[in-house]
Amino acid sequence: MKKLFYKLCILLPLFVFCLLTTNYFYVKYYYWSNAEAIDAKLLFTQDSLENCSDVLYYAESSNATAANTDTCLQSISQIIDSLSPLKVNAVDHGAIHARTFLQLIKNLKTDSKVKTIIVTLNSRSFGSPWINSHLETNIAQANVMYEPNLPIFKRIKLSFNGYDNKSIQLRDQDLEKDWSSVKLNVPESFPYKTVRQWDNAMAKGTYLLPNGEWDMPKITLACHYIKTYAFPIDLNTNPRIKDFDEIVYIAKQKNIKLIFHLLAENVQYADSLVGKELVNIMHQNKQLLIDRYHKDGVTVVNSFELVNGLDFIDQDWTTEHYNQTGRLALAKNVLKYLQ
C-alpha cells in the first residue's frame, strides 16, 4: 500500500504535466481538424463572428434553407441584417437544438461585441421524435466540442464516450414507449389518448381516393403530423426546457439581451390533415413556452402562425423550412423586437 502511495505522489504531478503538454500539442495540431471531423464547425463560426457582430442569430436549418424556386436566397438572419442598422450574423447548422445553442452561448467571451442574441425556439424540438432522433448521438458528440472546457478534456470525453451515445435501437424503443404511454392533453371525449392510438386510427384508411383505395401519401403525412406535434411538454423533465432555462440564466449572467424566436409551424396543414385536436395541442405547447419565458423576462417573438401553409418548402413532411416569402415574414417579425 505504501509503495502504491509513494508512486502516486510521483505519478499524479507527472500525469498533470503530461496532460498539459499534450493539450498544447493537441490544440496546435489536431483540435480544429477534430472539430471538423465531427461536424462541430460552429466553433470556428462563433469565434470569427463574435467580435464583428452586434447580434448573433442562433438557429438550425430554418434560417438558411431556401426553395429551388426562390429568387432571393437570403437567410432570415441576412434579411434582418439588411433591414437593421445592427450587424446581425448567424451561427446556424442543420438539426441542432437548444443544447448546442447553450454550449455555444456559454463560450461567448466576456469582452465580446455581441449585445443581443436571438435563439430559435422550435416547438417541434420539444417532442419525443426530435429528442430521440437518430442524429442525437452525432449532435451530442459535436456538443462536447462546444463545451467551455480545456481542449484535451473534450478529446478525452469524446474518446471515452462522455456523451449521450445511446444506440439507435434504444432510441427507437424510447420513442415508441413515449408514443404508447404518454397521455395527450385532449378532451375526455376524444377517443385517442396516446400518439400510438391516434396514429393507428389515422392509418386505418381515414382518407380514401375516389376509386375506393386508400390515399396513402395523405395518410402517411397525417400520421407524421400526429407523431411530430402531438405531445405534452413536461416542464420538469423535458430536456429542451432545461436547456432553454439555462440559456436564460447564462444570458443574464453575461448581461446579454436574449430574444427567443418561436418558429412558424404548418398549423394550416395540421388542421386540414388531422383536425382541431392536433391544432389545440400545438397551441397549448406554444402558449406554454411563451408564458414560461415571458415570465423569465425573455422577449419571445411569436411567429408560430405567421407563415402560410404553401410557403413551407417541404409540403410532404414537417420542417421549419420556409420559402422567400416565409423567410421575409419571419425576419420582419423579429426586426420589430430588435429595434
Added chain:
Amino acid sequence: MLFNSLHFLLFFPIVTILFYLLKHKWRWILLFIASTYFYSAFYLPYILILYAIIIVDYFCGLLIEKRQGKVKLFWLLFSIISNIGLLAYFKYFNFFIDIFHVFVPQKLHHLDILLPIGLSFHTFQSLSYTIEVYKGNQKAEKHLGYFANYVLFFPQMVAGPIEKYSTLGKELRAKHKFKYKNISNGLRLILYGLFVKMCIADNLAPLVNEFYLNPTHYYSSSAWIALFAFSIQIYADFYGYSTIAIGAAALLGINLMDNFKQPYFASSFYQFWQKWHISLTTWFRNYVFFPLGGSYVNSFRWVFNILLVFSLSGFWHGANYTFIIWGFLHGLFYLLEKGLVKFYPETIRQNVFFKFLGANITFILVTLIWVFFRAENFDKAILVLSQCFTYGFDASLNLKISFELISMLVIFLLLEIAIFNTRVDHFFKNSHVIFRWTGYIILIISLLLFSGIQSFQFIYFQF
C-alpha cells in the same frame, strides 16, 4: 456500460476500493451489485433474463447432483433447453421465421426486440456449469450468490472469456488480499487493452464502414486495404476488450484465462484456432466436438464433425447464413491443411521459412474469409471479394489512411512482436524501467491524441 467510457472509469475504481475495504464474506454482495449495475447500464429490463438463467441453472445444478439416471438427464436437458431456448428466442427467432417463409407461404411476424448484450456468452458459460455437474467433474454450487457472480461477473459477462466454474468459481471464492503486483499488472493490461481498442480498432472502423457501404465505388487496392483493415479491426476490437476484461479482473485479484495469443502470427489454421477466441474454441471442443466422437471416429465422420463444429461456431456469432459460411470455410481450410500437412516431413514444417510462409498464407486466407463475417449478406460478400480482383472499372475512390493511423499500427505491430509468447503485463514488468515508462507514456499519449474520435461499440457485444 462500456469499458472505454467515463462511466466505467468512475465505476471501476469505486468497486475496486470497496472490494478491498470489505471483509471477504461480504465481497460477493458487492460484486453482485456491481455486476447488476454494470449490465443494467446497457438496458435495465434485460438483467431479468440473466437472473432467470442464474435461477434455472443454479437449481438444475443442485438437482443434477442429487438425482441419478433419467431424472438427472432430465434436469440437464431442462437446463440446456432453457438456455438454448432463450438464445433461440432472442437471437435466432427471426432467422428461423425467414427459413419458415421459404417453405410456407403463410406470413409470420418478425420479433421487434433488442438482442440482450452478450447473451451467447453468458448462456454458454452457464451451460458449461450444468454440463460439468452432470459429468461429475464439478460439484454443484450451494451458494446462490457465488453462482450468480459466476454468470454475472462484470469484467467478462458480456464478451467473455467464457470460463468454466472450476476456474472462475474458485477465483471468486478465494480470499484476495491487496497486492501491488495485481494492481500494476491489471493497470498495464487495461492500458494496453484501451490502446488496442480505441487507437487501432476505432480508427480502422470508419475506413472499413466506408468501404462496405459502397464497395463498388473503390479501386481494388482499396478493397484489399479494407479487407486487411477489418482483419485487424476485429482482432483489435475483441482482443482489446478481452485484455481490459482480464486486467479489470486482475485488479480484483481474480485471474481470467487468456483469450488470444497473437493469432495472426499462427502458421496454420490449426494454430490459428488455438490462439483465437480460445475460450469459445475450448467450449465447442469440450461440449460439441468430443460428445460427437471427437477424433476417435472414422474419417468420414471426423470430417463431418469438424465441419459441423466450425459451422455451429459460426452460427453462434449471429443469425445469418454469412456466419455459417464463415465457420464452414474455416472448417474446410482446417481440413485441407490437415490433408496437406501429411505430405510434408516434420523438418520442413519446423523450418523458419515455411513457418513464415504459412503465417502469411493463413493470415491472407483468414482475412478473405472475414468478408463473410463482416458483410450483411452473401451477395455483398461476393461483391466485396470480386471487387478485390476486378480492378474496379467503375471505381473512382481510394481509401485514405492517415499518417497517425499508420503510426498507431506500427506501434501495435511492434508491441505484438515484442510480447510474442508472453502477455503485455509480463512484458512490461520484465522490461527495463526506462523502456517500460517510455512505453506507458507512448500508450497514454496515443490514447489522448489518436484514439478514434467516433465511438464504436465492441463488435462482440452483439453476440
